[in-house]
Amino acid sequence: MKRFFTMLPDITRSLFRRPVTENYPAVQSETPERLRGALKWDPSTCTGCGLCVMDCPAEALELTVLDRKAKRFVMVYHVDRCTFCGQCVMSCKQGSIVMNNQSWELAALDRNSFATIFGAPEDVKEALANKPEDGAAKSE
Amino acid sequence: MPDTAASKRFTVPIGPQHPALKEPGHFEFTVDGEIVTNAYVRLGYAHRGIEKAAESRNWVQNLYLLERVCGICSHIHGFAYSLAVERLANIEAPPRAQAIRVIVAELERIHSHLLWMGVSAHEAGFDTLFMYSWRDRETIMDVLEGLTGNRVNYSANVLGGVKFDVTPTQADIIRKGLTFLEERTKHYLDVIMHDTMFLQRTRGIGVMTRSQAEVMGALGPTARASNVQRDLRVEAPYAAYKDFPVQMVLDTRGDLEARFEVRINELFESYRLINQILDNLPEGELNVRVPRRIPAGEMIVRLEAPRGEVFYFIKSNGTDKLERLKVRTPTICNMTSVVRLSVGHQLADVPMILAGIDPCFSCNDRTVQIRQADGGAQPNGLSSLMSWEELRQYAIRKYEAR
């Protein structure tokens, strides 16, 4: 039997409803709870084991251990390299790393802002001073 | 144009940049009017050196590298790799993890098949079906995003298990999505089976007989549409497929219509399977610890990806890096059928036949392609392309002469 117009029900329904396309910047749907967004790192629970750095497939993490006992760590997180796989969250036994499901609009106009530096201000200063090649890499 | 034999042969190039192919691959179709008289394929435009790159990364990092072999069936690559590594390390992921892996694999199959249906409909100029199937595919994308945290590269696997649990709330969301999709899929099955205009483009086009399919080594739904019983989930069940068997979907006709029907009927099977697993999800741990150094050895893992069999070979030398990796994706096996089947068809059918195998060029661009040069003779008097038998005879001669 010949049948034409099999999709007629769909298009009639569509005539009386709004397009499904999300009007994105104006209307934003809620992000799922598990969405893997940019990292957050908590230095207070970190032990400086460096597993996260070792397992990161994109080399997006740099951890500088200044003083393990005093918990003086500096973490540089390159969000532009991050593939949001979540392996660092799995690797961290202390749960110091979490992925923030709210921060996913990560575009930026200048390159430097892609590196997020976690840590106490004085530690950051010291860590960056000790690693000149890191600073050079960022300014290129 | 000079009046030579070459100019009389009219070849239509499709690719590496062409609106029909969203990925780079080169096809040359010699046409006589609208009829294709000869076809030629050249692949390798998207070679990324993933196998070599895997040798310089540690076992954990490779998981995410290999997940990016394919954008559509990303989970199956992570699945295959972690299964291979776990078998090498002689550990087994907990049952709950195995079940969750299968859930994600089946969700991925659903999204891949819906995507394929849209693409094929688009190649046939049926854009309404394309738009609607992709609209409904969003449901599964949202489900996957809510379940795993990402829409494309789900990263559901870790070595030794999975990253996340399926909570009862999640299960309800999945069930709801599947109920909606089941309704829609019934409608699409009706469309592709009965729409006269669409059937004109699919029925009797690109017919591959069973023996052809076997000779050409077709895999996955492409082979199953030609009644080749080849589905690793049934033949060699792995992970949770052992406890939750699937029914193989077969068709005897072997044309494009059969490929449509096989894939859509596989959707129903996936819906049923996911619901069954969700209802009987094993309790227990989500993952087990995997040592950083994997014992030396070799391992082969074959899994059923949405497009067919995915083959993984891993060789470990006992360090924290692997020594050799070999990946073979189903598209490369099905590509022969495109070249063979398009001969004798109209040029207008060629994109449909090509789309019919659900090609994924970037996944398959890993192998060495041998081009048959005209004459093809090498300095040592051998042909550049030998059949298996020729190669065997050559080897016998060579060793006898020693």
Place this chain on the structure above:
Amino acid sequence: MSTLSALFAISIFPGGLFLLSSGLLYEWGNRKLLALLQNRVGPRWFQPLADTIKLLAKEEVIPTGTNKFLFIGLPMVALAGGLTAALYVPLAGLAPSASFDGDLIMVFYLLSLLTLCMGLAGTNTVSRFSLIGATRTLTQVFSYEAPFLLALLGVAAAAGSWQISNITAYSGQHWLILTQPLGFLVALIGLMGKLEMPPFDAPEAHTEIVAGALTEYSGRGLAFFHLGKAIELVIGLTLIAAFFLGGLSNPLWFLIKTLALLFIMVVLQALLARLRIDQTVGLWWRYGVLLVLVQWLLMVLL
């Protein structure tokens, strides 16, 4: 007709500016409605205009191996054909600005000029996609032209005149869709074939032959062809609405009737998969011609 009014007719209304802008708006209507039927958002109202401006501003690349004169001239001829045809058509429900006995045939051929020019433009280039596209375009012309013409001539025969103004005057009193439903159907689908809309878009099937005959065109030439097509859409809709839907007595009726026709065309576009070129030819010669002949037979018998 004084020089001034002739100039007005050519450059402002109904030719020229009015025709171009209405053509672009109808093209937008086509795209927007199709998008709505597919549950999408679709383009904004000025999108066809923006596309045209962009194309006009772009560099025109003339590929090697083509006849430059033809390459530049064909789009102009195509557009000119459409613009000229508009003078004989009751656009916006107003009387045509020019008229003579037998202008129906002329309008018909002026409309075919666009397709012909596209075919020639395709064969003029050495691109293989263009050549196949041109072959398909010309093949398609031969398939739908005869039934389309026969369907329109059915109306002319009923009105007893070959002059569009006389025919519209006659059809203003009679809803010919009631007496010639088959002719209406063939004319409407013939128009879709003429405009290479789905399902008759095999000549420009982009999944096979990129953009068909116009693959090598860029910039101004492409813009002219697009404008020509947009104009042909308006003229074709006007003709069919005037002939079959009880004439176009005023601009409001014009708008309502042509939009109704456009809507039917969009629904058909949304619901039908693309035909292969052999299927197109088969469809027209097997069913299209048959339908029109049955229509003529009925007219003769009744």
